[in-house]
Amino acid sequence: MSDKLMKLTLKIWRQKDADSPGKMESYQVEGISEHMSFLEMLDVFNEQQINQGNEPVAFDHDCREGICGMCSLQINGEPHGPDRGVTTCQLHMRMFNDGDTITIEPFRAKAFPVIKDLVVDRTSFDRIQHAGGFISVNTSGNTQDANNIPVEKENADKAFDAATCIGCGACVAACKNASAMLFVSAKVSQFALLPQGKIEAKDRVLNMVHQMDEEGFGNCSNTGACEVECPKGISLENIARMNREYLKASLTKE
């Protein structure tokens, strides 16, 4: 384990609140170990800011193990930074070099308004889920035995892969159109692949896509940036599946 400490220049988006204009500001930070996570680097930076009497930079974070989806950040132009298959909280400073300048911005999209500094409002994602991201089954001690619904392993695995979406919004931030197709298609696919989800499949896809459009997300032009930047590796196949589901539902829905 080496004790190489780095000195970095941080260019950070500062914005007081949703109604104020924001701008990039430059800062220096020292004593950064390569074993720190990116957010621990920001912790160190904020501690220094507080000790100097300045206001720390606000950013969203919670579990710090890549699963809650709370952390975001556009780092050097990429959602969750330069590493692949990780969220910002799992990104480690060993990906950077002493003397680097790092640009840190919030996820940018019309449907993700800035709350403060690097914190954005992603409740548009929740509203899409309210429109149909569920199977209509009430809590009951009398649902059928779980093994009465066998699921082909291949479909079960694909449904699981789609269901691992953490709702962070990196797909939207990566897309030049700020499209939410990967996010929406992950939920549509999970249920479309399972027998339990088939019953409401048509309403689900129509309602979720409608809400996605209402929220002001852009259209998909198949560049695939979302798949590259997705920390959970959600596949573009899901978008194809959603398009099929949508077409089928549009043509056959009475």
Place this chain on the structure above:
Amino acid sequence: MSVLDAKVPEGPIKDKWTNHKNKINLVNPANKRLIDVIVVGTGLAGGSAAASLAELGYKVKAFAFQDSPRRAHSIAAQGGINAAKNYQNDGDSIYRLFYDTVKGGDYRGRESNVYRLAEVSANIIDQCVAQGVPFAREYGGLLDNRSFGGVLVSRTFYAKGQTGQQLLLGAYSAMNRQIGKGKIEMYNRHEMLDLVVVNGKARGIIVRNLITGAIERHAAHAVVLATGGYGNVFFLSTNAMGSNVTAAWRAHRRGAYFANPCYTQIHPTCIPRSGDYQSKLTLMSESLRNDGRIWVPKNKEDVEKIRSGQIKPRDLSEEDRDYYLERRYPAFGNLVPRDVASRAAKERCDAGYGVNQTGEAVFLDFSSAIERYGKEQANVLGEKDASHDRIIALGKEVIANKYGNLFQMYEKITADNPYETPMKIYPAVHYTMGGLWVDYNLMTTVPGCYAAGEANFSDHGANRLGASALMQGLADGYFVLPYTIGDYLADEIRTGAISTETPEFDEAEKAVKDRINELMSIKGSQSVDSFHKRLGKVMWDKCGMSRNANGLEEAIKEIRQIREEFWKDLRIPGKANEFNPELEKAMRVADFLELGELFAKDALHRNESCGGHFREESVEESGEQQGEAKRDDENFKYVAAWEWTGDPGEANLHKEDLVFENIELKQRSYK
């Protein structure tokens, strides 16, 4: 006679819950629409409770400090969820799950609650599958299981290493359906800062809107706290950064007794700490102990060589390794309960066998499993003469299928590849068995205030078994609260809407605002985190894996000192009426500084070792169990429920005697 009435129903244990449900008062559907229920927290317990109560017809308001209910920390649970389905035909039953849980908790849980938990466990799996939760399946299309610590059957259902995520997204989807219908009003980025009690009943909460800083009043006929555990009192834990005790602590200060605060689970398999900047510790799922073997070198010379990098762990021959869990506990081996595994790791590291620079790490090795699975897979594929390399490659594929995301997570954090070299692991604070005291109906000592999931104390005794937290959270929310809260609310149908314009709400709101003003006006020189880290160090050093009277007395003094300094020299930048994460943290740490003292006080008074609470004064002196924890049933067979009296050091102790009618009290042996 204790003031604590657990309200355990009469009758044989297997009939208690059914009889209770049959006798419970119901609220007719038209009246449910007139009744408000507040649910604080949207993890497995809160999310499932909010959804189920809304389905029943109650008007629900749900609160989360995160930006979406989907982000509650249940999401991070990895390994699985237990259920007595006996799909594997390996002898599992409701009784066996009940027995394992009581024994695993070192006989410090309440029998009736645990039996009910085991009873409804199978329904949870049915419910989740109906919701579309994608559990792991076998090629025949049926559900797969694996084993967890402290049991001899395979009853754990899982979704790779993301079981908590999938279950929480299931509960979240059930909530979404009700939010879409307008039956749940969801308040994201709102944090509960006080409980409002009117005429002795919980009637509402005071919250802070974390975006604007506005203080709001919310009224209801009942309040459910599903606000998780308080492991972050240690600063470093596997909990999320925001996990906190504030809602539960504020309820405690309003009359809810706090039970067994010293019962903390230190999880044996976490990634060791690497530096002072560390903000949290990352768990490596217990499911890894199905296939991983834990060891340290047998000889100190090898320890030195490994630490200095002269030799690699794989260079060490089998004879030179000490698989200390297999050696000490042949019956359960690597699958002993968490408290036992953690203490055993600490014992080896304290003796100088730790394998990293800090001396605080042991190996978790998958090479045997990779080889075993590789051979099995080669047979399946008909490759009778497969080369060693081929076998290893096939074995790695199997391991990747089972634990892929955990291996990737480990590699991203440590830059070591666990397929090629053993993981280094060390125990870390993970879960708190203690919490708000509740009766059989999950009601706290404040009428109308309920506690569910990790926030209550009820089911896990002094140690929780793996894959049982998810089970308890969902059992409480889907299958227990919806019944028991109806019994209470049946008397509220004539109450009418609860007003927020009452002296009690005025008083509570003023108390919250005064506290915020006091914190903001300190304008001292030290950050919140610096205090939190100091508190955490005292807790870890003196209230951690091993405790003694001297250390605990010192801890109480030191915590009081830190608390005094906190209120004199804290610096919070920014303002109260804006988005201010430092202020949020300050309010949480202020409460941790009170809880920490009660924690140490509880640990000091319990002069026995049980489960996660290990007192150095209480150890088996001789015989087969020499050196193991020694429980003292004669003096400590009770729940310690503490009543707030104005200062954590002056809390009043109430005891609920634990009665064991269905399980014989025995020394807990895993040998």
